[in-house]
Amino acid sequence: MKKCMNILVTGAEGQLGRCIVDVFKYFDNENKYVFMPIELFDLTNKEQMHEQFERLNPDIVVNCAAYTNVEKAEENSIDTISVNCLGVKYLVKLCETYGVYLIHISSDYVFNGKSSKPYKEDSNVNPLNVYGASKVGGDNFVVGYNRGIVLRTSWLYSEYGHNFYRTMIERIREKKETNVVNDQIGTPTYAKDLALFIVRDLIASNKYKEVKGIYNFSNNGIASWYDFASMIETIYGNFSPYEPMRKDPIEIKFEVSTYPKKYIMPTTTKKYKTKAKRPMYSVLDKTKVENEFGIKIPHWSESLLQCMMADGKIRKYIND
16 A cells, blocks of 8 residues: 655745645645645754654655845845755755655756856856855755755746736736846746646656756746746736737737737846846756656746636636
8 A cells, every 4th residue: 555655845835835735636645745834844943843854754855945035145145045055954964864855946046147058957056146056055965865856947936925927917917117137038937837746747656766866847948037027918918807808818829919018128137236146048958857757848938828827817718
């Protein structure tokens, strides 16, 4: 008889944690998932972490907890490193002690963006900011553990929490003009696609037993932040429940839009000043994960449509 595993998800209040909550109900009814917010599982609190391991006896930990505010990280480097690096170090130690498999989420910001082609798992890391450096440190501890996997992702968004997608939606709904950089290139990634991969393809399939090290996972396709924001406005403008329905959103042609941009305007990184430097190019190569797991990751524009449907920002059917 198959053993029911205990799956501990840290950072459960974040967007990826909340997406895992949505996904596991449909794709893994064999295992028990326990979702821990930062108040109950703080990566800077060793005693609390140890107590929770003792109480929960997890078989797998999905570490979604992280200090992710890239701008504030420049000013709060100690806090950032405490969570993303030292906290992960102790988490790895606990997993090793208790024989637990660790799934750890990382970032495209470990790269400096000077490449002209997608980064592979073995590409050299050279972060430009405190956040990226802290993620490199944490990743190294997980890679050194023989029962752990690092999932690098990029430009994560969803219908939950605070993220670029939700900010743009509100700006567009409020009819506020917004300047968005058009020279930083990467790939928007719907957190629910990553959650689905973790739950269905890693855990429920038991594939996690066969893999370790680093894997890239983001949606397919390439975009600038301006492209991403423009697509949000295009979809919202064509299919919003607050605007006349033009056509069925399932039949959308992403390369063509008759909807004029009203509120999203292009700008450059040079003109848009930030405290933290960002990589100008951070597209991830997904060949390894698609080949080894036998999956095809959706294009970012297709997943954006799904997100906006789930978020209730567009109507699902023409006769709704």
